[in-house]
Amino acid sequence: MNSGDIGFILICAALVFLMTPGLAFFYGGLERRKNILNTMMMVICVLGLASLLWFAVGYSLSFSGEGRFVGNIDKLFFKDVSLTTGFKTDSTIPEGLFAGFQMMFALITVAIITGSVAGRMRFSAIFLFIAAWSIVVYYPMAHMVWGGGFLEEIGSIDFAGGNVVHISSGISGLVLAVVLGKRRGYNKLEYRPHNIPFIVLGTGLLWFGWFGFNAGSALAANSLAVHALLTTHASAATGMLSWMLLEKLIIGKPTVVGASTGAIVGLVAITPGAGFVPLWSALLIGALVSPFCYYFIGVIKRKLELDDALDAFGCHGVGGIFGGIMTGVFAEKSIGGVDGLLYGGMDLFIAQVISIVVTLVFAGVATYLIISLIKLFMPIRVSEKEEIQGLDLMEHDETAYPTFLGMDN
Secondary structure, three states: OOHHHHHHHHHHHHHHHHHHHHHHHHHHHHOOHHHHHHHHHHHHOHHHHHHHHHHHHHHHHHHOOOOOOOOOOOOHHHOOOOOOOEOOOOOOOEHHHHHHHHHHHHHHHHHHHHHHHOOOEOHHHHHHHHHHHHHHHHHHHHHHHHOOOHHHHOOOOOOOOHHHHHHHHHHHHHHHHHHHOOOOOOOOOOOOOOOHHHHHHHHHHHHHHHHHHHHHHHOOOOHHHHHHHHHHHHHHHHHHHHHHHHHHHHOOOOOHHHHHHHHHHHHHHHHHHOOOOOHHHHHHHHHHHHHHHHHHHHHHHHHHOOOOOOOHHHHHHHHHHHHHHHHHHHOOHHHHOOOOHHHOOHHHHHHHHHHHHHHHHHHHHHHHHHHHHHHOOOOOEOOHHHHHHOHHHHHHOOOOOOOOOOOOO
């Protein structure tokens, strides 16, 4: 055990935890005022629900055993999870800390999904969905990518969660939104973010937490962690500037919401390759991911009439797919032990593409089956009247702005 590494990962775990409240502010600011509390509640409830599930079954199913697709139940409720010895023989942090650090990833992943269905899904239905999705999708994904399972076997790499966190949650949010149906007045009413300062606050908290997310995935206070921190920041910075430039060229003015969104997609795109690609390529990844996400959100989403309310798939799904592919292109052996396509590593590139397709199909199909099953037992969508009145009042009997007297349809 190494006390420096232990201290570093303790801090990183706290940083990743902070990302979930940060996402609540980001999503809450994007939604309409009558739905802000419901939007934030769908995010922060995972701090309780997903944490208890991780203690009970999540860690064991994700990182215990040698199955190809899911772990076993040997470590339910953290049974035999050591506080003095490592998860692996060469680990310098105790297994308990590793399990706690990984728990924070499970929280933010399910929280991302909720952005797709903001403004129209019953809280009881999303609460049940989060529990089922964590067990059916997230824990097997974590095992397949990081626990010695199928996707690790074929040679794919994912430093901090491109497949596990972003692509899986993005496609699941999109499927959930399609099954749920479009919001009242979609493409007729104009949906404007009601609190842009909240978006800035959420962006800052997410960016700050992402340093723990990516640098902490080195699992030690070493040069790889430093490299991951630098690539993370570089991609976020160029992602922000690239989005601002797009807005200037297309609509004539850069926006605060756009700048914040660009930073987020830059962070998403570098996540799978933060500890595998060189710094110069991180600058390129951030600069190029914004046009892809911008085009999907501004053109493809509108043409297909996909009511992904807060663009969970447009940012996390598209950004994660782009980042995973770019990792297969730019990965350099001297950094992370494997070469990408640019350095002759065709096998890695193919493995990256396969892993992305598997993630999309597995998470998408599983999401459809889970929500279809839930629909058999309860309504998953609020009524039109409840949607008009706002989910803060109708689902939680609370209002964020009690002095507001106007209608917000």
